[in-house]
Amino acid sequence: MALETVSLNRSHDGMQGVYRHASRETKTAMTFSVYVPPHQAGAKLPLVWYLSGLTCTHANVTEKGEFRRACAELGLVFVAPDTSPRGEGVPGDPAGAYDFGLGAGFYVDATRPPFAQNYRMWSYVTEELPELIAQEFPVDPKRQSILGHSMGGYGALTIALRHPDRYRAASALSPIVAPSQVPWGIKALGGYLGDERAAWRKHDTVALIEDGARFSDFLVDYGDADQFLTEQLRPELLEQACSQAGIPLILRRQTGYDHSYYFVSTFMEDHMRWHAARLAR
C-alpha cells in the first residue's frame, strides 16, 4: 500500500499531512489527513479517529476543526478519512442529491448494486485504513478512540459499539443516532443495504444498544439551533436507549449553536480532553 504525500505543513509544533493511496476496499484513490503532534523520536502515540459528515471530505475538519492545538498539548494523533469513494466510474446519487453517494458513504459496506463495488466505507475505516496508519505513522494501535460529526458521529458511535474493545473512547458532535427512523438514514441504508431492515440494525446506534451492544460511556454535544435537530438527529432517542441500557451518556444541548464547523470547532477541545483522559488509562 504505497502512500502519496499530498501536502505536509508544520502546525502547532507538529505536522499536518494529507495523503492519498489506492484503496483495496473502495477500488479508488482515497485521501485522508493525519496530524502528528510533537513527540519524542520512537514514541508510539494514541490515535483519535474523526469521521466527517455529509458533503465533507478530510479537508473540512482539517482546515476548520481547531483540533491541532489540543492534540499538540495532549499528544494525540488525529486521523480524518474521506466520507465516500470518489472518482470516475463511482456511482453517485441518481438525482445528484447531497445525501447519498459521493460525500455520503454512511460508513457501511454496501450490498446493493451498483454501490457494492466501491462503497465499502465500513471496512475501509475499521480495517484497511487502521492497518495503513499503524504501518506508516508513530501510533500505538492499542490506544485508539473515535469521534465524528453528524453522519460521522453516527459512524463513530456505531463503530465503537461494534468494537468496544478496540476503541477506548467514543464521542460525537450533532450525530444522527437512529438512522432507521429519520429521512437521511432511511434513504442511505435503503440505498446501500436494501429494504431488509434487519440489516440496518447493525448500523443504527439506538438499535445496536437495543440489541445488546454496549460501550463504556459517550460524550455527545448538540446545538439547540441546529436546523437538523428534530427531523434528522433526534438525540432524545439516544438518551432513552442509553438510559434503558445503563450506558453512561453525557448529552449536552448547547445554546445557540447550529450544525456548522463553528459549532464543531468550539467543542473540539472538550472532546479531545475526553478522549485523552480515556486513552491515558
Added chain:
Amino acid sequence: MALETVSLNRSHDGMQGVYRHASRETKTAMTFSVYVPPHQAGAKLPLVWYLSGLTCTHANVTEKGEFRRACAELGLVFVAPDTSPRGEGVPGDPAGAYDFGLGAGFYVDATRPPFAQNYRMWSYVTEELPELIAQEFPVDPKRQSILGHSMGGYGALTIALRHPDRYRAASALSPIVAPSQVPWGIKALGGYLGDERAAWRKHDTVALIEDGARFSDFLVDYGDADQFLTEQLRPELLEQACSQAGIPLILRRQTGYDHSYYFVSTFMEDHMRWHAARLAR
C-alpha cells in the same frame, strides 16, 4: 450605510458574522467578517483589525485562523476585511496574475487609471470601515489594534506607522516589509501609484521608518520554511530599520513553518495576547 448580514454563527460563546455593504470608497459591494466575543450587554469592547494576504478574502482567516477561542477569552472583537474591490467592472491584472488587482489591493488608494476608481483599500480600511464598525458593533474606537498576514502584514505595519495614536498595538505574520525592494511590491505599487517612487515610501514599512515614522513596538513572526522569505518578505530589512530607529521589535523566526494558514493559526493566539495586553492599558 446599510449593512446586510450574510451569515451569523455562534462560536466559542460569541457570534461570528459575515456582512456585506455598499462601499463609498470602492464603489462596489464589500464583504467582511466580525467576531464579537461573549460580553455584557452595553459593553464597548476593544477591536482587533486583521488584514489578509494575496488571493485571500475575509473567509480565509475566518475559517482557518483559529482566533475565536483566544478572542472569546480575552474579550476582543476581530474584524477581517476583504483584500480588494470585486465585481463586474472592477479591473484586475491584465494578465490575470494573482499578485495584482482582484485579491491584491495592497492597501493603497490607487492613483493610476483604471485602478483609481475602485482600488481605494487604504481609505476603506482606515476610514470607511472603522466608521461603520463603530456604528454597528459594540466596540470602543479608542481601543483598536491591527495585524495582518503577508500583504496584510505589510498593510498593518504601514497603517500603524501612519496612525500611531489610533492603534494601540501592531503585529504581523510573514509580512512584506519593504515593498519598494521586492517583486510583489514593485509590481503593485508601480501599478497602483505609478513610477514616481516618492509616492511609494508612504506604503513601505522600512521607508516609513527611515523617513521618521515611529510606533511603540512590533511583534513579527516568520516561518523559516516560508517559500517567499528571501525574495519577497526579507525580514532582515525590518530588523535593520527598527534597530536604527530604536523601535522595539520582537522578530521570531519559527522553525519549520511555511507561509500557510497552518502557520498563521499556530501563532494567532500569541498575537491576540500581545494585542490584548496593549489594549487593556
